[in-house]
Amino acid sequence: MRWFYNILDVWKNELIRSLTDIGALVFFVIVPLLYPPLYAYLYNNESVREVPTVVVDNCHTSMSRDFLRKADASGDVKIIGHCADMQEAIELIHEHKAYCLIYIPAEFQKNIIEGKQAIVELYSDMSGLLYYKAVLSACTEVSLEMNQEIKAQRLVGATKEQAEAFAYPIKYEYVPMFNTQSGFATFLIPAVLMMIIQQTMLLGIGMLLGDERENKRKGIMAEHLKGKRPLEILIGKATGYLNIYIPVVAYLVCIIPVLFGHIHIWQWKDMIAFMIPFIFACIFFCMFISTFSYDRESFIVLFVFMSVPLLFMSGISWPGSAIPPVWKYISYLFPGTFAVNGYVRMSEMGALLKDVHWEFVFLWGQAIVYFFLTWFAYRKMYKKWKWFKA
Amino acid sequence: MLKNSKILAVSKREIKRLLTRPLYVFCMIVAPAFGYVFFTTLMENGLPVDLPVGVVDEDNTSVTRNIIRNLDAFQQTKIVEQYHNFAEAREAMQRGKIYAIYYIPQGTTKLALSSKQPTVSFYTSASYLIPASLEYRDMKMMSEYASGAIARATLYAKGFTEDQAMAMLQPIKMEMHAVNNPTLNYSIYLSNTLLPALLMLLIFQITIYSIYSELKEETSKEWLAIADNNIYKALFGKLLPHFFVWVLMGLFYLVWLYGYWNFPLNGGFLPMFILMILFVLVCQAFGVFLCGAVPSLRWALSLATLWGVLSFPISGFSFPQMAFPPALRALSYLFPLRYYFLIYVDQALNGISFGYTWFYYVCLAAFLALPLLVVGRLKTYLLEYHYQI
Structure with missing residues (x-):
């Protein structure tokens, strides 16, 4: 012992x-x-919300304003200023007042009405990947929502659902598992x-x-x-x-x-x-x-x-x-x-x-x-x- | 010259100490070099490639097999196994074999061809954050393609041109520009701050260790005597050889990152070179400050560890500072690494005019004044205190 x-x-x-x-x-x-x-x-905040974002809206139409309003309403980005041109917007980003930029070209609404593809350009400061994620996901959500309405209008006589089924013969759904809010x-x-x-x-x-x-x-x-x-x-x-x-x-x-x-x-x-x-x-x-x-x-x-x-x-x-x-x-x-x-x-x-x-x-x-x-x-x-x- | 010779005498003595103790050689040369090589080779591809992914294909038609083949062709994705049902795939995920699951239910092809809009799903686990976000991107793109291919075929059959078809399917399109890091290279995003942060940790520790080991070995009086009992000369002489080694190691990471790996250096070499020199000095000054703040080798080292390790998250290079709680946002400005990160972003990543950044240099330089607050006390400690555990 x-x-x-x-x-x-x-x-x-x-x-x-x-x-x-x-x-x-x-x-x-x-x-x-x-x-x-x-x-x-x-x-504790888990993710970055309301990333300060500047906007250059060269279109100035109801559609472009609608797009921006919806983006601002999302929790991911917060529009802190509308700039007259890119120069001014970049200045704000350099001053670290904003991290992302949404640029809507002049022909945005015209293209949609004429049945052409309309482009929205997004820029993100890459000092943080989460800024990139925030602005991309916010604007993608908005574009999906607006696309749905536009498609329904273009397919004359079709309901929203029919238009959707036409554009998306196979739907997809994303299911985040476990850490669901990333x-x-x-x-x-x-x-x-x-x-x-x-x-x-x-x-x-x-x-x-x-x-x-x-x-x-x-x-x-x-x-x-x-x-x-x-x-x-x-x-x-x-x-x-x-x-x-x-x-x-x-x-x-x-x-x-x-x-x-x-x-x-x-x-x-x-x-x-x-x-x-x-x-x-x-x-x-x-x-x-x-x-x-x-x-x-x-x-x-x-x-x-x-x-x-x-x-x-x-x-x-x-x-x-x-x-x-x-x-x-x-x-x-x-x-x-x-x-x-x-x-x-x-x-x-x-x-x-x-x-x-x-x-x-x-x-x-x-x-x-x-x-x-x-x-x-x-x-x-x-x-x-x-x-x-x- | 007489004044300088005192400093040089201390330096000479310090060089001898540095060379005869393996700890210094290890921590000043081997450890930083290891860190540099480690992080950059770990993330050498910028983005992880061939992330293992599982597929459940209950439909198993030529259409769905084609989807799977195409998904596998994505650079970030590698389909490692097909599972019979979802439960099996989920278990594989819990076992850590796969990061994501692509699920195609039975009847997908049939329903798609008869315009009944079936749904495929994809699952990721953000417990592994990077694979989850990359797989989300790949699988979403694949799903868009799969759907788009069928829809486009219908439109072409109706006589649409390609442009018209794309406009029909996706009236508003996002064009994303990741400024100055278009491939979302994670190494650019992380290594640029991780490497100097590692050097910072080591500078903190070695500065403290070299000063207080004199107390421990009861040689501090001898050290100060060589410098005429002038604490400034003593510290200056002692830390001068360190400074040259650290600058050498600093140059090593600058050349390694911007020369060998060709990371964005849009503001030229000079601003980063100045930053590196300043950062090395600030870290040494901070080490001296901690010595004066707590009169014990162990406590000073513990404090340096706390401050150093906390620097990594609080500098905001991985998780943005704007998302911190307000108190910690304010606290972050007490960490030299925070300013390093801010200057690096402006001067190397974005290469913007010096006018936007000069203030950060000034803030960083302000840390150099810290030792002045404690230098008198430090002298007392070195002359009168005994090493205590």
């Missing part, structure tokens, strides 16, 4: 150390507590949550082990590690981190989505079953990587900049199918990659555990591989320190 007490001892001390070391506490608790609400608040928060926050778990754990654990090493160099021995086997230290520490991260993960996974009204249509049993290998994979991954940490701070310098590339590698910001193979294989080294994909599909798309089977298996695989790697690294490290009796 000696091994059991050894583990208990390491666990107790590591837990106390984690919770009393302000530096580690910042990463273990404060960052996960504060960051997600901040992100959620930032993206919301930015809904799309990005779940991925950010999983990355926060991995990155904060990495920085916190890296700091704690760096601290141990620093103390060692100063000749301060960690009493509670003396005479313990590497495996006992490993299990004891891992249990300590587990204790900290169970509430943190519960907060991120359960409370944040509910609090901010993000989609969360998972099955509880499945979600819990999926989070277990993720937490283990994450803990052992971070413990292994932390064995490269030689002082308290260098890990922050080394790994913070990785957060954004890792988020992109996970296949949310940039579709997984388009990630070049090199980056894809590198991304498989990180538990976050699988967690992001599994979590997004479970929470937003209602995937069951069997649907994220592949991610689930990989996470367990990582947990096992990183466990053994950590064990070897610990054996090497603590043997050198001559802290344990073999």
Whole structure:
């Protein structure tokens, strides 16, 4: 039973150390507590509405005015000014007073009446893709509506429906699934949550082990590690981190989505079953990587900049199918990659555990591989320190 | 020259420190270079190509098979599987195999030919936002074509010309101009800000690390002594070698983005070059400011992390700043990256007259004054404080 007490001892001390070391506490608790609400608040509007738009209406007819009125009435764009010519409109865009431009040529109404195709030109500032989307979707909606009426008039004697059936022998309908309003928060926050778990754990654990090493160099021995086997230290520490991260993960996974009204249509049993290998994979991954940490701070310098590339590698910001193979294989080294994909599909798309089977298996695989790697690294490290009796 | 020699002495000492610690070499050269290569090669095609898509074709006639073939021919779309029913396709979506579903119900061809207007549907999941919007575009275009082809055939048979037929089917047509990024290249949209942002993160961290590691190693007194206990000379001498390395790495991303990848540089090289130099200086100044704001290596680094990571979303390069809640919109002006983004848009992407942009340069330069607020305190910290965990 000696091994059991050894583990208990390491666990107790590591837990106390984690919770009393302000530096580690910042990463273990404060960052996960504060960051997600901040992100959620930032993206709270989900999409950009009422994009300021200028208009150059060279037609000045009832039809062109009708078009513009309808576009303005849509939630996507807001017409902030009518300009006499393009020069004036471009000036407003350069001054950042408007981001899009709707240009209606002089022959707009004439073309419609004569049965020719009438063109409306749209310009969008490309500093944000959402401006482009907004003006295009607003004006396309308006044109579809007006087209319907015009077609009905042209087919003499036809009803609106008949005209429609003639112009559209096959109708189509678009059904957005899951994230139905194409919301930015809904799309990005779940991925950010999983990355926060991995990155904060990495920085916190890296700091704690760096601290141990620093103390060692100063000749301060960690009493509670003396005479313990590497495996006992490993299990004891891992249990300590587990204790900290169970509430943190519960907060991120359960409370944040509910609090901010993000989609969360998972099955509880499945979600819990999926989070277990993720937490283990994450803990052992971070413990292994932390064995490269030689002082308290260098890990922050080394790994913070990785957060954004890792988020992109996970296949949310940039579709997984388009990630070049090199980056894809590198991304498989990180538990976050699988967690992001599994979590997004479970929470937003209602995937069951069997649907994220592949991610689930990989996470367990990582947990096992990183466990053994950590064990070897610990054996090497603590043997050198001559802290344990073999 | 005597005055300068103090600075040079500090610089010389700093160069030695930079060269003997792998952390510096890694974070100042390897990490930014990795970041540059990573983001640009990740999005090398500009738009993702061959996104996997599933099809449910319950009709299975030559007409519907033709629709599917044409859809597959779109650059962004690759049909990876045909499913027997919708439930199967939905499951494949939940399993992450496909991003979108094109559904053709039974009897589509028959109903279309007898003018009974059948409906095809397409489904996307915006949990994956980019594939969803690209597939929406492709599938909508395909549906328009499919319908249009049948309608046009009828009109041609009635003796309409092509122009007349198009006018009949689509009386008002939208012509969209994506100014200066006509292909909607995502790399232009993101990399232009991601790369300097990454450099910014590293400058923050390294500046702080290099200053406070002196405190930690108890060499800060020695460092200041070389500079005659003049904190300005000490900081200037220390950060001068950093500055040259950062500018080199800054030039690297400028050449990489605008030379190698040929991203729009419509205002010429000079405005962006000035911007890069100014941005590097501002980031260093910000690092010094954080050191003075909190007298501890760890706290300063944590603060730099907070500010640096928050810079990415709050600068508004991916999700527009105008859609933030008002409080955060105001907050965004406290982030140097916000000004970088605004200047880049004006000077590189749109290439508009300097008159519209000069004020942003001034705002960015204002950050250079930040260290002045804390430099006195910083000296006290360096001389009197001890490293604390």
